[in-house]
Amino acid sequence: MSDDGADKLPFDPRRTMDEPWVNLATGQDLKDWTHADEVSYNQGNRQIEKHLFFVRCFDFIKDNRIVGDYHEFGCHRVRTFRMALTEARRHGMDDMKFFAFDSFEGLPDHSADHNVEIWKQGALSTSVERFRELTNAHGIYTDRIETIKGFYSDSLTGALQRKFLDEENKIALVNVDCDLYESAVPVFRFIEPLLQEGAVIYIDDLFAGYKGSPEKGVAKAFREFRARSRFRFQRHLDIGWWGRSYIAYIGEEGSAEGL
Ligand SMILES: C[S@@+](CC[C@H](N)C(=O)[O-])C[C@H]1O[C@@H](n2cnc3c(N)ncnc32)[C@H](O)[C@@H]1O
DSSP: OOOGGOOOOOOOSTSSSSSSOOOOOTTTTTTTOHHHHHHHHHHHHHHHHHHHHHHHHHHHHHHHHHEEEEEEEEOTHHHHHHHHHHHHTTTOTTTTEEEEEEEEEOOOOOOOOSSOOOOOOOOOOOHHHHHHHHHHHSSSSSGGEEEEEEEEHSSSOHHHHHHHHTOOOEEEEEEOOOOOOHHHHHHHHHGGGOTTOOEEEEESSSSSSTTTOOTTTHHHHHHHHHHSSEEEEEEEETTTTTEEEEEEEEEOOTTTOOO
């Protein structure tokens, strides 16, 4: 293990100039490798992929002049929320608003048909106060962050949806990161009228928790939403093995075939 942790990066900047071309850990390097090392190795690699997505996506949004807000459904430790804030600042998006939708009490009660042991009721909980502490410490666009506390089945009301519509708060990028079918269903229902052409939907957990089955979890909720939406969704970027983004557009059924 190196002191600087660079050997945990998927793209090692210290790659070699000969075989095996990349600086692979050897048996000697991994002789004391533990499960805790594996967890932090995975976390580090996954966060790098997510960060790359935000870098690319904000470039896409700016380049295509998609004006709107950032919505995040599932905020927990503020990791992706901060990525959005930083990239928005880098692109001078001084009119963007940032909406954090979460129970701030962790996961709801749900049918445990997934295979992720830590997805239990109350898991992944971060309080509103802690969320604010982290965004304040981050220090970007703090005055334009709004938290909407509550379980989505209660908090995503028709009245709240109308308020967004009345204030013409359209979505530029929405991050659906709430793990469960039960959670994603009200989210997709809520965002539908707030989408616009070019809006990006980033769906985390598209292939997580259910052995990649499209018949379960967030993938199932997205498929159901997609079938009834007035928008079509063009596949855009892959985020690791677990997530994907789509671009909303108005068009004919099947017009994106082959792309
Ligand atoms: C995987 S974490 C989100 C991680 C976060 N994006 C980050 O980068 O730190 C999932 C979050 O979804 C929230 N959540 C899941 N289902 C919910 C529901 N039905 N209502 C409200 N919040 C929910 C949990 O409270 C938790 O904060």
